[in-house]
Amino acid sequence: MNTYENKRFWKYILLAFALxxxxxxxxxxxxxxxxxARAERTRAQLWALSIRQSLTSDDNDFLPYVLTVRDSLAVPAIVTDEKGDIKTVRGLDTTKTYIDLPPDMPTNGKAPKYDPAYFKGELEIMKSQHEPIIINLPGLxxxxxxxxxxxxxxxxxxxMFPYVQLSVIAVFLTLAYSTFNSSRKSEQNQVWVGLAKETAHQLxxxxxxLMAWLELLKDKFNAEEDPLVLEMENDVKRLEIVADRFSKIGAKPKLEEHYVYDVVKDFVDYFKVRVSAAINFEVxxxxxxxxGLNIPLFDWVIENLLKNAVNxxxxxxxxxxxxxxxxxKDLVYIDVTDTGKGIPRSKFATVFQPGYTTRKRGWGLGLSLTKRIMESYHNGKVFVRDSEIGKGTTFRIILKSINDHA
Structure with a gap:
């Protein structure tokens, strides 16, 4: 299990634990x-019985206790007859009434508002929540x-409490994860920039x-046109470009206008003589x-994609x-298509994650760097356009075109 898959495994473990x-x-x-809910139904039943007792009891000494029990057990309730007509209510909005009060009824300026729709709505809510308690109440x-x-x-x-609780926890975890992730990325960027600049300095x-030794070699053996020396010189120049790449990490590189075909063709011509002759290249x-390209960094993108294709x-x-x-849309597309083993569709996004690799000795940084260079320095994109297991893969680069020279 590689580093990326190990991290993903623990993410799943933590997610399962949270669930x-x-x-x-x-x-x-x-x-x-x-x-x-069971206790409230019992209270509702006792309340209904206490109403019947208060309506039928002739014991004036016992009646206050009945009324006290009735009021203490009250839950929001509506009593109807068998036809569904409302007879009495309890625990609802006291500023409203379900019956039309007589106009001559004294109200002292505080008459409840006639609002049958409110009680009808409350009745529907109650019907949807609980089965009714059936009881015979004299006088109703x-x-x-x-x-x-x-x-x-x-x-x-x-x-509602668990959903509110889980929502608050989810928001907190999301904010904590975002903050931690941002902090971790910032720290990684600082380490990466420092390492890159130190590498450029060391190289x-x-x-x-090496450049000086090559010049001495050409002078001593009169090897100005020797193909081996020329290839060595090309490799030393390549090392210069690599050092220049690392020195540019962390700073915004300058983009210059270039013909995309020429830049790609030049690098492919350099690259193809350094891999197996069994692989055919075509531009x-x-x-x-x-x-707009920064050639040292853009060559790095092409190099990583070609190395990935060769592997x-x-x-x-x-x-x-x-x-x-x-x-x-004023876009330039660069499609790099190989006849390799292909990538599963589920891994299209994963291949760009740092640390993801299918090679036993790989670091899993090439495609991650490619994505960073394209998005952070060239305002472009790179993604897996298409892939089929056993037949090959196509990576697509997208750049903003400049039409002045078209």
Missing amino acids: VIAAGSLIYTNYLVRNI GHGNNLVYYKDSSLLTQLK GTPISS TGDKNLVA AIEGKGSIRINISDNKT
Whole structure:
């Protein structure tokens, strides 16, 4: 298991642990809700019985106790007859009434507002929450009466509590993760910039020495045109470019206008003689497309994609780089297509993650650097356009085109 997959494994473990905590919170809260709901139904039944007792009792000494019990057990409730007509209510908005009061009724300026729609709505809520309690209440119509009730505010709040709690925890974890991730990336960037600049500094001295030794070699053996010496000189110049790349990390590079085809072709010509002859290279497309490029960094992008393609090809194969444009959006497309082993669709985004690699001795940084260079320094994009297992992969680079030279 590589570093990236190991990190992802632990993320899944932590996610599973969080889900267990959330599920436990919901289960326990639901357990409390069921117990309170049963207790509230018992209270509603006792309230209904206490109403009947208060309506039928002739014991004036006992009646105050009945009324006290009735009031202490009250939950928001509506009593209807068998037809559904409201007969009495309890625990609802006291500023409203379900019956039209007589106009001559004394109100002292505080008459409840006639609002049958409110009580109808409350009744529908109660019907949706609980089955009614059936009881016969003298004086409230013939036949049985139906006592509907709804959850108390305490029970409603308790039902909502786990969701509020989990939401708050989720927001907190999201903010904490974002802050931690931002801090970690900033720290990684600082380490990366420091390491890159130190590498460029360390490479400077031996590169200068090698250039001097090459000049002495050419003079001593009259080897100005010797192909081996020329290739050595090309490699030393390449080392200069690599050192220059590292020195530019952390600073905004200057982009200059270049013909994209020429830049890509020059690098491919350098690169292809340094890999297996069994791999065929081809550069095709529009030669007149211009884009803003920093050549040392952009060559690094092409190099990483070509190395990735070479590693994907087992034995004989081909790599084709096609350059095209989207005139409507002023974009330049560079498609790098290989005949390698392919990438699973589930890994299209993963291959750009730092540390992800399928090679036993790979660091998993090449494509991650490619993405960083394109997005941070060239305002472009790079992604897996298409891939098929056993047939090959196409990476696409997108750049903003400059039409002045087209």
